Amino acid sequence: MGDLLFVLASALLLGLSTLLAGQLVALMSLNIFQLRSECAEKNPESCLVYPIRARGAEMWIGLSSGLVIVNTALTVMLAKFLTGGGLLTDALTIAISSLLIMVFSNMLPIYAFSRHSLKLSAMFAPYTSTYLDVIRPIVMPVAKLIEGGPMANEPPLPKEELIELISEFKQSDDPAVDDEEIRIAKSALTFGDVRVIDVMTPRRAISALKDSLAITTSVLDQLYKSGFSRFPVYSEQLDNIVGILYLRKLVVASSHHETIGSAMNKDVFFVNENQNLEHVLSAFVKTKSHLFVVINEFKEVTGVITIEDVLEQIIGKKIVDEFDHYDDMRTVASLQAKKIKRRIV
Numbered sequence: 001m002g003d004l005l006f007v008l009a010s011a012l013l014l015g016l017s018t019l020l021a022g023q024l025v026a027l028m029s030l031n032i033f034q035l036r037s038e039c040a041e042k043n044p045e046s047c048l049v050y051p052i053r054a055r056g057a058e059m060w061i062g063l064s065s066g067l068v069i070v071n072t073a074l075t076v077m078l079a080k081f082l083t084g085g086g087l088l089t090d091a092l093t094i095a096i097s098s099l100l101i102m103v104f105s106n107m108l109p110i111y112a113f114s115r116h117s118l119k120l121s122a123m124f125a126p127y128t129s130t131y132l133d134v135i136r137p138i139v140m141p142v143a144k145l146i147e148g149g150p151m152a153n154e155p156p157l158p159k160e161e162l163i164e165l166i167s168e169f170k171q172s173d174d175p176a177v178d179d180e181e182i183r184i185a186k187s188a189l190t191f192g193d194v195r196v197i198d199v200m201t202p203r204r205a206i207s208a209l210k211d212s213l214a215i216t217t218s219v220l221d222q223l224y225k226s227g228f229s230r231f232p233v234y235s236e237q238l239d240n241i242v243g244i245l246y247l248r249k250l251v252v253a254s255s256h257h258e259t260i261g262s263a264m265n266k267d268v269f270f271v272n273e274n275q276n277l278e279h280v281l282s283a284f285v286k287t288k289s290h291l292f293v294v295i296n297e298f299k300e301v302t303g304v305i306t307i308e309d310v311l312e313q314i315i316g317k318k319i320v321d322e323f324d325h326y327d328d329m330r331t332v333a334s335l336q337a338k339k340i341k342r343r344i345v
Contacts, residue, residue, distance in 0.1 A: 006081050013074040014104045020070060022109035023128050024063040026117035027053055045122035052121070052128055057143035062132045065139070071101050187316035192278035194313055196271055200294045200303035208232045211242055211261030215250070223247055230291045232304060233264045239301050241268055241293050270295050273302050281310050 032053050038046035052059055075097040113120050121128075132139075209231045213219065223231070224247065233243040243264030250263050257263035271280055271292040280292065284307045294303040312318055 006077070009077060010074065010100075013070055013077070014100060016070045017067060017074065017101065017105040018108055019124060019127075020063050020067040021105045022113035022120060023124060024060070024067065025109050026113040026121040027059060027063070029114055029117045030121065045118050048122040048125040049118060052125060052132065055132060058136065058139050059132060061143050062135050062139045063128075066131065066135070067105065071097075071105055074100065184315050188314050191281075191310070191313040192276055194277045195273070196275050196277065196280060196294055196305050197273040197302070199277070199309045199313060200273065200305040201309075202303045203238070203301055206232060206238070206301075206304055208234050208238055208241075209245060209260045211235045211259065211264065213260045215257055215259060215263060220250070223250070230306065232268075232291070232293060233260055235261075239299075241270075241301060242266070243268060244289075244291055268293060271305065272296070277310050277313055280305065281307075281314075284310065 027049070030049065030053055032050070035046045035050040035053055039050045055062075075093070078097050079093045207226055207228050211233050212235075229247045231245040231247070232241050233245050234240055235242045243261070243266045245260055245264045249265075250257070267287075267289065269283070269287050269289050269292050271283060271294055273294050273296055283292070284290070289307075291304055291306050293301055294305055296302050
């Protein structure tokens with residue numbers, strides 16, 4: 001009778017060890033963002049597993065501590081069953097318990113649960129959830145103390161997968177996410193892949209001013225009617241940009257200046273046409289500038305890019321400031337540049 005109880009208890013402990021280790025392996029391999037997305041799409045298995053996976057450190061500590069307790073109980077029980085004393089008995093106890101734990105608490109769970117993580121996690125989800133509810137009063141203080149352990153720094157989904165998930169959200173009927181939010185999210189994820197040359201105003205369409213140009217009422221009127229709020233200022237030739245003229249500042253202080261050169265801001269920042277927009281946005285923030293002159297590898301001016309150009313790529317929508325008269329400045333830039341050059345340069 002005693003031997004039968006030992007066998008039954010051993011089988012129970014080995015089963016619990018396999019289940020706890022398997023659930024730990026399976027749940028740790030599942031990405032919480034992926035589960036949430038699939039649950040939103042009414043995937044029943046993901047909806048079963050997501051609440052457990054969302055417990056984070058509580059889940060990790062609860063399953064880990066349960067696994068330690070079960071394996072320790074198995075070892076103690078083996079030691080008592082194999083009573084007799086001496087080094088041989090102790091060595092036999094260690095060898096048998098180590099073998100059983102390695103097979104049922106390591107090899108088997110890793111092999112089975114890692115191959116079918118979502119399916120098996122969902123299968124045992126009700127039992128796992130009940131177990132975590134029972135031990136929660138004990139686990140939660142520890143979970144808060146260590147702030148999540150390895151769960152605290154879980155890596156997010158790769159950008160490509162996030163874009164795919166966002167696209168799937170767009171096709172779903174989830175009322176919590178509208179089309180505008182989805183469009184902005186996709187644009188924000190992809191804007192860093194766009195190069196300056198793809199969104200800049202090209203050289204042929206730049207509305208630039210010569211530094212020696214006299215400021216007159218006619219010039220002010222033409223600048224305002226151009227639809228632009230910032231103008232690169234050059235000396236002698238366009239490849240020699242010496243400043244930036246801000247129209248709003250010129251309107252306020254035009255009586256104090258005689259030429260464009262005296263009214264311009266002499267801080268000029270240059271960016272290579274092959275830089276990505278993520279780099280350019282960081283440069284805009286660092287310099288507090290609103291316009292960069294774009295150059296190529298030969299230091300030739302190839303265009304200009306504004307902070308609005310970058311922000312438009314992030315939100316996926318055109319931005320028009322209070323001095324702009326058109327929704328798409330690049331569409332009319334070439335025509336306006338020709339008019340300005342013909343009239344006042």
